[in-house]
Amino acid sequence: xxxxxxxxxxxxxxxxxxxxxxxxxxxxxxxxxxxxxxxxxxxxxxxxxxxxxxxxxxxxxxxxxxxxxxxxxxxxxxxxxxxxxxxxxxxxxxxxxxxxxxxxxxxxxxxxxxxxxxxxxxxxxxxxxxxxxxxxxxxxxxxxxxxxxxxxxxxxxxxxxxxxxxxxxxxxxxxxxxxxxxxxxxxxxxxxxxxxxxxxxxxxxxxxxxxxxxxxxxxxxxxxxxxxxxxxxxxxxxxxxxxxxxxxxxxxxxxxxxxxxxxxxxxxxx
Amino acid sequence: xxxxxxxxxxxxxxxxxxxxxxxxxxxxxxxxxxxxxxxxxxxxxxxxxxxxxxxxxxxxxxxxxxxxxxxxxxxxxxxxxxxxxxxxxxxxxxxxxxxxxxxxxxxxxxxxxxxxxxxxxxxxxxxxxxxxxxxxxxxxxxxxxxxxxxxxxxxxxxxxxxxxxxxxxxxxxxxxxxxxxxxxxxxxxxxxxxxxxxxxxxxxxxxxxxxxxxxxxxxxxxxxxxxxxxxxxxxxxxxxxxxxxxxxxxxxxxxxxxxxxxxxxxxxxxxxxxxxxxxxxxxxxxxxxxxxxxxxxxxxxxxxxxxxx
Ligand SMILES: Cc1cc2nc3c(=O)[nH]c(=O)nc-3n(C[C@H](O)[C@H](O)[C@H](O)COP(=O)(O)OP(=O)(O)OC[C@H]3O[C@@H](n4cnc5c(N)ncnc54)[C@H](O)[C@@H]3O)c2cc1C
Ligand SMILES: Cc1cc2nc3c(=O)[nH]c(=O)nc-3n(C[C@H](O)[C@H](O)[C@H](O)COP(=O)(O)O)c2cc1C
Ligand code: FES
Numbered sequence: 001x002x003x004x005x006x007x008x009x010x011x012x013x014x015x016x017x018x019x020x021x022x023x024x025x026x027x028x029x030x031x032x033x034x035x036x037x038x039x040x041x042x043x044x045x046x047x048x049x050x051x052x053x054x055x056x057x058x059x060x061x062x063x064x065x066x067x068x069x070x071x072x073x074x075x076x077x078x079x080x081x082x083x084x085x086x087x088x089x090x091x092x093x094x095x096x097x098x099x100x101x102x103x104x105x106x107x108x109x110x111x112x113x114x115x116x117x118x119x120x121x122x123x124x125x126x127x128x129x130x131x132x133x134x135x136x137x138x139x140x141x142x143x144x145x146x147x148x149x150x151x152x153x154x155x156x157x158x159x160x161x162x163x164x165x166x167x168x169x170x171x172x173x174x175x176x177x178x179x180x181x182x183x184x185x186x187x188x189x190x191x192x193x194x195x196x197x198x199x200x201x202x203x204x205x206x207x208x209x210x211x212x213x214x215x216x217x218x219x220x221x222x223x224x225x226x227x228x229x230x231x232x233x234x235x236x237x238x239x240x241x242x243x244x245x246x247x248x249x250x251x252x253x254x255x256x257x258x259x260x261x262x263x264x265x266x267x268x269x270x
Numbered sequence: 271x272x273x274x275x276x277x278x279x280x281x282x283x284x285x286x287x288x289x290x291x292x293x294x295x296x297x298x299x300x301x302x303x304x305x306x307x308x309x310x311x312x313x314x315x316x317x318x319x320x321x322x323x324x325x326x327x328x329x330x331x332x333x334x335x336x337x338x339x340x341x342x343x344x345x346x347x348x349x350x351x352x353x354x355x356x357x358x359x360x361x362x363x364x365x366x367x368x369x370x371x372x373x374x375x376x377x378x379x380x381x382x383x384x385x386x387x388x389x390x391x392x393x394x395x396x397x398x399x400x401x402x403x404x405x406x407x408x409x410x411x412x413x414x415x416x417x418x419x420x421x422x423x424x425x426x427x428x429x430x431x432x433x434x435x436x437x438x439x440x441x442x443x444x445x446x447x448x449x450x451x452x453x454x455x456x457x458x459x460x461x462x463x464x465x466x467x468x469x470x471x472x473x474x475x476x477x478x479x480x481x482x483x484x485x486x487x488x489x490x491x492x493x494x495x496x497x498x499x500x501x502x503x504x505x506x507x508x509x510x511x512x513x514x515x516x517x518x519x520x521x522x523x524x525x526x527x528x529x530x531x532x533x534x535x536x537x538x539x540x541x542x543x544x545x546x547x548x549x550x551x552x553x554x555x556x557x558x559x560x561x562x563x564x565x566x567x568x569x570x571x572x573x574x575x576x577x578x579x
Contacts, residue, residue, distance in 0.1 A: 004304045007547060045545060051337045053492065053521075053545035094546070096305070225332050225339070225544045228305065230297030232317070232346045233332045248325055248346060253301070 005099060005228070006031040010070075012091045015084075018073060020145040022119070023085050024061070026071040032095060033070045036063040037102035038126035039196070039219050039257045042072065043227035045094040046080050047087055055096065056080045057224050057252070059123030059196070061149075070095075073122040073148060099227050100256050103194050103217050108132040111189035114158070115179055115205050117141065117197020121148050123219050123256075124196050128156040136161065136182050140175025140197065144168040176204045183212055193260075195219065206260040216260035222251040229253030237264035274561045275568045276554065278312060278536050280513040281461050283397045283436050285312040285369050285536060288557070288569055289526065289550045292517050292540030293318060293373035293400060293440070294343065298353075300362045305547045310554070312536060313369035316359075318402050320375050321384040323349030333482025335473045338494035338519075339541050342483040345375055345405070350385055354392060364395035371438065375402040379425050383432045390433035398436035401429055401460070404444075404467045404489075416442035416467070422451055423458045430459030438462040438515065441506070443469050443495075448502045449509035456510045463506055464515040464538065466499045492541040493519045500532050507533025507574055521549060523556020530557075533574040 010027035018024045032042065043055040058072040076085050087093065106112050106127060112135025114124045121139055128137060134157035141147045142165045153160050161178050162170030171178055175197070183191070195205045196219035209216035225233040235248035236255065239262050246264040249255065276287035290313035296302060299314045308314065326346025333340045353359045363370045372389055376382040386399055403416035403425060415421045426439055439460040441451050452463050468489025473482045481487070499518025507514055516534025520526050521542040529537050542549040561569060 007305055051493070052334060053337075053542070054334045054339065055545065096547070223330055223332065225341075226295070226297075226301075227544075228297075228301050228547075230301040230317075231295060231332070231341075231544065232326060232343045233329075233341070235326070235329055235331070235346070242323075244325070 004035065005097060007094060007096050008032050009092050009094050012087055012089055012093060013069060014089060015087050019148065021076045022073060022148060023076065024071055024073050025084065025087065026069055027093070027095060028068055029070040029095060030068045032097045033063045033068055034065045036060050036070065036098045036126070038130060039103035039123050040098040040100045041123070041256065042070070042095045042097035043099055043224070044072070044084070046083050047091060047093055049080070049083055052079060054225055055227060056084070057099070057227055059119070059219075060098065061122040061125055062129070063126070073119060075119055096227060100252060101254065103127055103219070103257050106130070106132045107192060111135055111186040111191030113179070113182055113186065113191050113193045114138065114153075115140070115175055115193060115195040115197065115201075117175055117201045118146055119148070120196030120219070121153070124194055125149060125152055127194050128153050128158045131156065131158075134158050135191070136186070138163070138175050138178045138182065140164070140178070140201070142166065174204075175201065176208060179205060179208060183208060183214060187212070193217070203265070206263055209260055217257050218260055218263065219256045220251055220258060221256065224252050227252045238262050239264045272567050274558050274566070276558060278569060280398075280515070280535055281436060283369060286310075287312040287554050288530070288536040289554050290369070290371065290515065290536060290538045291315055291543065291550065292538040293402065295540040295543050298359045298363065299366060300358055302547055306550070309367040311368050311550055312554070313371055313397060314363065314366070315371040315373055315400055315538060316363070317347055318345045318373045318375040319347055319350060319353045319385055320345065321350045321381050323347065323352065328484040330483055332488070333473055335471070335482070335490070336494070338471075338490050338492035339544070340471050340473055340482055340488040340490055341468065342485040342488035344485070350388055354388065360395070369397035370395055371398050371400050372396055373400045373402050373440070375405045377405065379428045382425055383428050386429045386432040386435075390435055393435055396435060398438050398462070399429070399433065400438040400440050400464060401426060402440050402467070404440070404442040414442065416451070417445050419450060419454050423454045426455045426460050427458040436461045438464050440464040440467055442467050443498060443502055447505075449505045452506040452510045456512055460512070462513045462515065463510065464517065465502050465506055466495070466518045469495050469498065491518065493521065495519050496525060500528055503529055503534050504532040504576065520553070521545070523553045523560060526553045526557060527560055527572065530569075530572050531574070531576040533576075535570070535573050
């Protein structure tokens with residue numbers, strides 16, 4: 001880990017409903033913001049919840065060092081995210097970050113493919129914003145209401161393709177079907193794939209990229225406690241040079257981004 | 271008024287202040303090095319070390335419950351060799367100006383002895399060993415060392431014979447009389463007691479019908495266990511005359527002081543770190559303020575001073 005991590009009490013500048021169950025919260029953060037890389041996350045303390053003391057991890061969606069602001073897009077799924085959705089402007093909330101390894105920098109002159117399922121768009125937007133050159137962004141979700149920030153991606157110059165399970169927006173089907181097509185089209189540009197979304201989607205992306213010998217980085221989502229590598233809650237299997245062929249690594253510190261070639265699969269595929 | 275002294279004596283082990291981190295919640299110190307000034311801590315207790323590397327349990331490994339946390343990490347650790355030689359572990363801790371406690375565990379008595387003997391031979395920078403006896407003994411039908419008086423005595427005695435380092439025995443709360451275990455392990459050579467380890471617990475998601483951890487049940491920590499822990503510290507303090515490190519749901523200086531009044535010479539902070547890594551520093555500052563406000567110069571003067579009549 002090169003950059004320092006901070007615990008910072010941040011003012012909430014804005015917290016608004018983005019679409020459906022999704023909210024966007026923006027913090028004033030002078031300490032954490034300058035070090036943020038695409039794919040890193042912040043660990044947010046829940047406000048006024050003395051009986052729920054664990055923080056909740058959320059990817060940094062956008063960060064501006066000049067303005068000292070950092071924002072997160074989150075889905076209301078349980079007690080913690082519900083409490084967060086009720087927070088008003090001016091509230092002070094403790095953030096820990098930037099945490100995790102983040103995505104590697106995009107290479108100059110090669111194809112860049114972003115695959116995002118659901119709130120996976122939050123952790124991949126900074127890739128598009130800072131990309132060496134524009135590429136293709138594939139957004140997948142169950143339905144139109146779960147397709148987020150397509151305009152922000154488009155504004156970076158990336159070509160955006162959408163898929164929904166129910167066909168309410170874009171291609172009807174899986175985002176990996178779009179990926180199959182894009183991988184074929186861009187094969188000549190030795191592309192690199194960056195993906196974040198449900199773990200099953202990541203496994204499918206990994207399979208497709210590995211089969212074509214295409215570099216791919218996947219951001220996994222595991223339950224977390226400490227968020228800094230101290231408690232061993234958030235582990236996932238990574239290939240290792242030991243008798244078992246794998247080891248448990250901490251998603252919060254050794255991840256959340258893992259090279260597709262290193263992911264250990266129970267079924268023995270590589 | 272004279273400057274308040276927080277220096278804490280645990281037998282021959284001297285701490286800058288009575289606040290240490292609890293095993294398993296602070297990694298090996300390095301994980302928090304850029305967030306917490308480690309040299310300000312009274313001490314660091316590392317995650318349990320065993321002779322062999324251990325994968326630990328299948329995830330999910332933790333679940334949050336009302337005012338608490340259930341964990342079933344399964345003692346994942348890099349094993350003794352790597353712990354002693356890799357820069358992320360003991361070599362790093364040797365560079366930190368604080369007391370370092372090495373929590374040790376095994377599946378057989380020989381395992382405990384192997385770790386203790388190896389650390390004894392390279393004991394530079396180690397303040398004490400903390401024996402975690404809340405582990406199943408695979409040679410004796412999986413019964414936990416920590417819930418069987420005979421086994422508890424045997425493991426402590428064996429470790430005692432393997433090292434001259436100060437020994438802390440960490441007791442399980444999951445027995446009828448923790449005080450009996452305290453007497454037993456002190457009789458077998460333990461220099462100190464730490465209490466409490468987590469309490470067996472279970473929680474079920476009613477929609478998925480799955481327990482929150484893969485092992486069905488785990489150990490409860492956090493706010494929820496604090497009053498249980500305070501009572502156990504009190505009982506142990508009356509049963510034995512050795513230093514006690516109290517823990518279980520300490521989030522604030524007020525919590526810590528309660529443990530000290532009940533008889534703890536020092537306190538450990540665990541689950542609270544996940545909420546706020548700065549907790550130990552706040553607790554240290556708060557204890558100082560409390561002592562000043564009561565005109566007490568030495569933190570040792572409050573230990574065990576609960577009024578019971
Ligand atoms: C590195 C990382 C980045 C993340 N980024 C985002 C993001 O940008 N936007 C976003 O909306 N969410 C993100 N999440 C997921 C987010 O952390 C959880 O949704 C949140 O912790 C739920 O808290 P809660 O108290 O509302 O729900 P809880 O009451 O804790 O849980 C409600 C439901 O959500 C499930 N759940 C809880 N935590 C997680 C988790 N970490 N992953 C998957 N399921 C979980 C529970 O099993 C339960 O079914 C991220 C998670 C990780 C690990
Ligand atoms: C995630 C986690 C891991 C733990 N690992 C260990 C361990 O390896 N060895 C040990 O003796 N105790 C371990 N414990 C127990 C703590 O050290 C402590 O005794 C207990 O959590 C009570 O304190 P708390 O409520 O402040 O957390 C662990 C606790 C937690 C929450
Ligand atoms: S959440 Fe504690 S190690 Fe990852």
